Amino acid sequence: MARATPEQYQYWIKLATRASIATAVLLIVTKLAAWLLSGSASLLGSLTDSLMDAAASLINFYALRVALMPADEHHRWGHGKAEPLATLVQAGFILGSALLLLFAGIDRTITPIPPSATGWGVGVSVFAIAATLALLAVQKRAVAATGSTAIAADALHYRSDLLMNVAVIVALVMSAYGFWWVDGVAAIGIAFYIAHGAWQLGNEAVQLLLDREAEPEVQQQVRELALADARLQGVHDLRTRLSGNMLFVQMHLDIDGQLTLHDAHAIGDGVEQRIKEAFPGSDVIVHQDPV
Numbered sequence: 001m002a003r004a005t006p007e008q009y010q011y012w013i014k015l016a017t018r019a020s021i022a023t024a025v026l027l028i029v030t031k032l033a034a035w036l037l038s039g040s041a042s043l044l045g046s047l048t049d050s051l052m053d054a055a056a057s058l059i060n061f062y063a064l065r066v067a068l069m070p071a072d073e074h075h076r077w078g079h080g081k082a083e084p085l086a087t088l089v090q091a092g093f094i095l096g097s098a099l100l101l102l103f104a105g106i107d108r109t110i111t112p113i114p115p116s117a118t119g120w121g122v123g124v125s126v127f128a129i130a131a132t133l134a135l136l137a138v139q140k141r142a143v144a145a146t147g148s149t150a151i152a153a154d155a156l157h158y159r160s161d162l163l164m165n166v167a168v169i170v171a172l173v174m175s176a177y178g179f180w181w182v183d184g185v186a187a188i189g190i191a192f193y194i195a196h197g198a199w200q201l202g203n204e205a206v207q208l209l210l211d212r213e214a215e216p217e218v219q220q221q222v223r224e225l226a227l228a229d230a231r232l233q234g235v236h237d238l239r240t241r242l243s244g245n246m247l248f249v250q251m252h253l254d255i256d257g258q259l260t261l262h263d264a265h266a267i268g269d270g271v272e273q274r275i276k277e278a279f280p281g282s283d284v285i286v287h288q289d290p291v
Helices: 006-038 041-067 082-110 118-146 149-176 181-209 216-226 261-278
Strands: 232-243 246-255 283-290
Touching: 006 041, 006 118, 006 149, 041 082, 041 149, 041 181, 082 149, 082 181, 118 149, 149 181, 216 232, 216 246, 216 261, 246 261, 261 283
Parallel strands: 246 283
Antiparallel strands: 232 246
16 A cells, blocks of 8 residues: 655645644634533534644644654654654543533433524534534545544544534424433533543553554565565565654565675565565665565
């Protein structure tokens, strides 16, 4: 599977993070106005989630720019781990907001308050759905082009927004017909949904920080690229990991022990070159073992 070049990666990362921040600010302003007019707990939940989305987008904006920085004297492996580290921080913020929203939803369920200006809440939620769909289209292209886990995590936030805005509309409409308890129950449901997403994000970030192997299809492609040279008799001890957009590969090559050092070195260079062409920006280290 082909990866984006460093230039393409930077373009899509910057476009997606800027679009995310702009959308979050727009939704915060509109939802805040609607919540002040309606007093809906579920709309407050949606507003809370948008505030967390804005915080997450700002963290992504900074962390991904750090991740794009080239290797230097003190960071010889690059700065790619800034991406999962930022995702882990996001997960903590989101989990905290879910707990606050859970308590607010329980309180509103026990002591329901009829929301006012229901039309405003429904209108803002419909607007939020349209804006979120536009952003998700950009993020989908960015993830397809870069494979960025941070952008994928950000997209998860906004996909949850779609469901939450639908829940807000249902709660506001039901409250207008006297089912005031629906507002609090919807807020509780949103809280659990946010917490579930936070857990998934945190787990993914931890796995990346622990240098989890690349996807099986990536490992298979790397192995096939190495064995494209008929002079190779096998490959063993293949190890891979991801750091931001950078793929790190290490492997041992089984080569005829009767070949000259020059020929063995040329075979190793060819393996490295093929992998780097398939995965632009990758770091490949091979060791030749005589057979």
